[in-house]
Each structure stands twice: as structure tokens, then as C-alpha cells.
Amino acid sequence: MTKRSDGSEQLTVAGHPVYTFVGDKASGQTNGQNLNLNGGLWYAVSPAGTEIEGTSSTSARGGYGY
Template sequence: METKSASTLGSILVDDKGNTLYLFLADTKNKSNCTGACAKAWPPLLTKGTAKVGNGVDKKLLGTTKRSGGNEQVTYNGHPLYYYVNDKKPGQANGQALNQFGAEWYVLNTKGDKVEG
């Protein structure tokens, strides 16, 4: 995970390939509430072992949480992280501020806070 400067959103979290990562406002600290159809539209960022950080990411904010199926999902500042199925290439943020599956979705800044805009 690292940061990428997006012209309209500022520096946001992305994976090692430049794909945008999101938080879900229906989640609670270190607990995903996105399963089933939600997880198909918003695939979780999973890891085996320790998640790794790149440029601009605060290692102290990085963690994992166990999903209901037993997989480990990467968290940042307590927020489980997700991709958006309609982001087809690195740098896209088509899921920004969408209201789906009962709450809104946002990209995160380097402090692990939602970015509005």
C-alpha cells in the first residue's frame, strides 16, 4: 500500500499497482460489514501474513482484521479496505462518495481519514 496524488482528491491510499482503496462508513473499527453481494461489488483488500507499506503510508496505522470467512483483510486507521469493481484501471476513483449497501464509500488520505469531494 502507498499513496498516490489524485488531482481532485489529494494524496490517497492505493495498492502497489496504483488501484484506489476505499473505506465503508457502515464498518466499525476493525470490523467489516460488507459481505455477499457487497463484497462482490467492493472486493476487500486481503493479505496473507503481514501487510506491507510503501511511500507515504504510516506503518503504525496499518493492520488486519479477520473476515467472516476467515480471510485477513487489510485495515488502515481501523478502517477495513476495499477496491471498487468499476475501477477498471489504476488511478480511477469511480466509487468515491457512492452510497451503496446502506452507507457511503470514500477514499482515504494518509492519516486514514475519509476524503470528501
């Protein structure tokens, strides 16, 4: 966790902030996987903080999301 400028806390993995993807509507979806947005590559992570490989919601192993 890290503290944001507004005083709230932000979940981080290996020092990188973790966000939800607006295109995911259900648990386990990874529609934002491998998107190059805002100057960076985005990918889904497991609860352990490791990248979930694949490019669609059907590839999320174990039902994990962002």
C-alpha cells in the same frame, strides 16, 4: 488488518474495511468516490488512510486509488 469469518485477513483503515471498486479499471481511478451504497457512504483513501477528496478519477491526487 482484521480477521474475517472465513479466516482470511481484511485490510482496515481506522477500523473500517477497505475494498476495491468494480468500476475502477486503472490505478488512480476513484469512480466509487462519494457513492451511497449498502447503507453507507464510500470514499477513496490514500496510503496514509486519509480520505481523498473529489468525485471522479481525475481528482485522485498522487494517483492513489482505494
